[in-house]
Amino acid sequence: MAIVENEKNVPIIEVNHVATRFGEAVVHRDVSLTIQRGEVFAIAGGNGCGKSTLMREIVGLLEPTSGSAKLFGMDSRLLRDGHPQEIHRRFGVMFQQGGLFSSLTLAENVAVPLKEHTKLSREIVHDIVALKIASVGLPADSAAKFPNELSGGMRRRAALARAIVMDPEVLFLDEPTAGLDPIIAAGFDELVLQLKALLGLTVVMVTHDLDSLWRISDRVAVLGNGTVLGIGTMQELSRSADPMIHEYFHGPRGRAAREQAVKREAHLGG
Amino acid sequence: MSAAAQLEQAGITIGHDQIVHCVGPWTLDYLQNLERELMSLSWPRSRELVCEAGHVTAMDTGGAVLLYRTVTQLRRQGRQVSVEGLRAEFAELLRMVSANWDRIEAAPPPKSDWLEQLSRFIADRARHVVTALGFIGESTVAVWRSLKRPSLIRWQALFRSLELDGFHALPITGLLAFLIGVVISYQGAEQLRKFGTNIFVVDLVGISLLREISPLIVAILIAGRSGSAYAAEIGTMKVTEELDAVQTIGLSPMQLLVLPRVFALMIALPLLTVYADGLGVFGGMLIASNLLNVSFTEFVSRFEEAVAVRHFLIGIVKAPFFAMIIALVGCYQGFQIRGGVDDVGRHTTTSVVQSIFLVIVFDALCSILLNWWDL
Numbered sequence: 001m002a003i004v005e006n007e008k009n010v011p012i013i014e015v016n017h018v019a020t021r022f023g024e025a026v027v028h029r030d031v032s033l034t035i036q037r038g039e040v041f042a043i044a045g046g047n048g049c050g051k052s053t054l055m056r057e058i059v060g061l062l063e064p065t066s067g068s069a070k071l072f073g074m075d076s077r078l079l080r081d082g083h084p085q086e087i088h089r090r091f092g093v094m095f096q097q098g099g100l101f102s103s104l105t106l107a108e109n110v111a112v113p114l115k116e117h118t119k120l121s122r123e124i125v126h127d128i129v130a131l132k133i134a135s136v137g138l139p140a141d142s143a144a145k146f147p148n149e150l151s152g153g154m155r156r157r158a159a160l161a162r163a164i165v166m167d168p169e170v171l172f173l174d175e176p177t178a179g180l181d182p183i184i185a186a187g188f189d190e191l192v193l194q195l196k197a198l199l200g201l202t203v204v205m206v207t208h209d210l211d212s213l214w215r216i217s218d219r220v221a222v223l224g225n226g227t228v229l230g231i232g233t234m235q236e237l238s239r240s241a242d243p244m245i246h247e248y249f250h251g252p253r254g255r256a257a258r259e260q261a262v263k264r265e266a267h268l269g270g
Numbered sequence: 271m272s273a274a275a276q277l278e279q280a281g282i283t284i285g286h287d288q289i290v291h292c293v294g295p296w297t298l299d300y301l302q303n304l305e306r307e308l309m310s311l312s313w314p315r316s317r318e319l320v321c322e323a324g325h326v327t328a329m330d331t332g333g334a335v336l337l338y339r340t341v342t343q344l345r346r347q348g349r350q351v352s353v354e355g356l357r358a359e360f361a362e363l364l365r366m367v368s369a370n371w372d373r374i375e376a377a378p379p380p381k382s383d384w385l386e387q388l389s390r391f392i393a394d395r396a397r398h399v400v401t402a403l404g405f406i407g408e409s410t411v412a413v414w415r416s417l418k419r420p421s422l423i424r425w426q427a428l429f430r431s432l433e434l435d436g437f438h439a440l441p442i443t444g445l446l447a448f449l450i451g452v453v454i455s456y457q458g459a460e461q462l463r464k465f466g467t468n469i470f471v472v473d474l475v476g477i478s479l480l481r482e483i484s485p486l487i488v489a490i491l492i493a494g495r496s497g498s499a500y501a502a503e504i505g506t507m508k509v510t511e512e513l514d515a516v517q518t519i520g521l522s523p524m525q526l527l528v529l530p531r532v533f534a535l536m537i538a539l540p541l542l543t544v545y546a547d548g549l550g551v552f553g554g555m556l557i558a559s560n561l562l563n564v565s566f567t568e569f570v571s572r573f574e575e576a577v578a579v580r581h582f583l584i585g586i587v588k589a590p591f592f593a594m595i596i597a598l599v600g601c602y603q604g605f606q607i608r609g610g611v612d613d614v615g616r617h618t619t620t621s622v623v624q625s626i627f628l629v630i631v632f633d634a635l636c637s638i639l640l641n642w643w644d645l
């Protein structure tokens with residue numbers, strides 16, 4: 001958790017003029033954004049506009065064709081094959097499909113980072129793992145189950161538990177609420193907020209769940225046409241004049257989500 | 271990790287005043303150290319303990335768990351423990367741990383590894399025996415049904431399998447059989463020349479190839495080529511929910527996937543064996559004429575005389591049984607795949623090992639039986 005003194009002033013994530021091509025297909029033409037420590041930053045945009053790709057570039061799983069992504073002030077290109085470990089233990093990633101190891105039980109899955117990065121006794125590892133499993137709202141008896149014995153929502157939670165087991169500084173979530181029912185999705189949002197408050201996390205969330213965007217994001221970047229169409233709070237973006245952003249937020253679903261959010265505000269206010 | 275943090279060490283000590291001092295960063299990086307210190311700590315006898323935690327500079331979930339665990343253990347020994355001076359955000363973390371403590375204790379404890387592995391292993395074996403018997407029964411019923419009503423047979427799948435697993439295997443099987451014939455002839459040549467009994471190379475090559483070696487070689491090759499493919503194909507279909515789709519559309523995976531493959535291999539293997547016989551003997555013949563001065567005509571006439579038809583027939587009759595073993599084991603392993611992708615790899619390997627093992631066991635049993643009956 002230690003923060004290098006001079007690191008305190010640099011943004012925790014910086015993306016500078018990233019362009020990405022897969023062969024002929026251009027995914028990003030020019031994407032730049034910065035993410036500050038402690039915020040819940042959402043990356044939104046239509047299907048296939050390169051949200052996951054951008055996230056993979058930030059965590060060093062993919063090299064941008066040009067431009068650079070920096071994590072903790074370090075070029076993500078340098079994050080290769082799990083090196084350097086000190087950086088890798090400072091962020092957690094929850095993948096779209098969960099990425100749970102199918103040959104390990106849920107508890108073993110969550111314990112992997114602890115076992116690899118620390119030399120703690122079995123008892124403490126057990127306690128931390130059980131705590132994380134409890135704090136993502138999974139029942140204690142699910143710990144001994146294998147991923148294929150869990151429902152989709154439970155797998156997401158398990159993946160989240162594994163992503164936060166080292167108390168990372170940054171948590172990356174790739175479409176955490178896609179395919180979840182609205183109640184569980186709302187619960188998931190709550191969970192992210194709780195964890196953020198408790199552990200001081202910075203959250204980078206790829207999503208196109210408009211409810212989720214209104215509920216928990218501090219700032220949102222909308223990707224489209226290979227660039228950042230707009231960046232700001234949901235309030236700001238919903239007033240944006242850009243036709244694509246307007247379409248995104250003022251389609252039937254966008255309006256409904258917004259009304260919900262407004263109602264919630266009013267409820268809290270009154 | 272900053273230089274400042276590295277200089278700093280987390281610690282827990284007991285002062286002269288019997289106060290427990292917690293200092294430094296209580297985070298994952300330092301917990302190992304802390305655990306060691308805790309082990310060697312001798313707690314004061316007093317019933318009341320004060321834990322002074324004002325100098326804790328950082329704390330994460332791991333640190334909070336360790337602190338809470340220690341405090342809980344002390345309380346269980348009947349002491350009064352109070353934690354004082356902890357920063358508000360750390361206290362919040364500690365409260366979260368304490369709120370979840372029941373659930374942590376309720377979580378299944380870490381079991382001793384070997385015992386767990388042994389019990390898992392035994393349970394697995396037992397389960398496999400039962401499911402394997404179930405599978406054999408199911409497939410027997412399906413075979414019986416299709417024999418009664420051939421219209422149930424998926425001819426298209428069968429022919430496709432025949433092409434992929436039989437026809438496409440011709441080059442590799444032929445080459446291998448030819449080389450095996452060459453090798454046997456070579457090995458025999460040395461010995462036979464010593465005794466001047468060159469012509470017996472025909473017996474050696476003919477009988478061993480026709481009766482044992484070509485059916486076995488073909489079976490082993492097909493187990494590696496097709497048995498593994500069956501397991502992987504069916505397993506992948508299971509992982510991608512294609513098998514479930516097959517069933518909900520109202521098709522039987524047995525009829526659609528297993529039987530065509532079983533029948534195709536049962537047809538292909540005897541044919542491949544005959545083909546391997548031919549090329550193997552040809553390989554032997556080449557070496558015989560080059561090294562042993564046994565001409566092709568001599569070889570053939572001796573062959574007719576020495577190699578009884580029954581040797582050929584025994585080889586051919588075993589082949590469909592080998593085929594059944596390979597196809598059923600491959601499909602069975604495919605259906606056993608449950609979870610994810612690594613399961614596919616594991617079961618594919620298992621299918622090859624198991625089918626080769628069973629083929630050889632079956633072959634050995636045949637040899638023993640045939641020996642009894644003097645064949």
Ligand SMILES: Nc1ncnc2c1ncn2[C@@H]1O[C@H](COP(=O)(O)OP(=O)(O)O)[C@@H](O)[C@H]1O
Nearest residue numbers: 022025027045046047048049050051052053054
């Ligand atoms: N490894 C790859 N090779 C080729 N094309 C890819 C690859 N990964 C992603 N893409 C393409 O890049 C585009 C963006 O993908 P992605 O980042 O997954 O979109 P999303 O915004 O829905 O997460 C898609 O059109 C996808 O087809």
Ligand SMILES: [Mg+2]
Nearest residue numbers: 051052053096
């Ligand atoms: Mg995506």
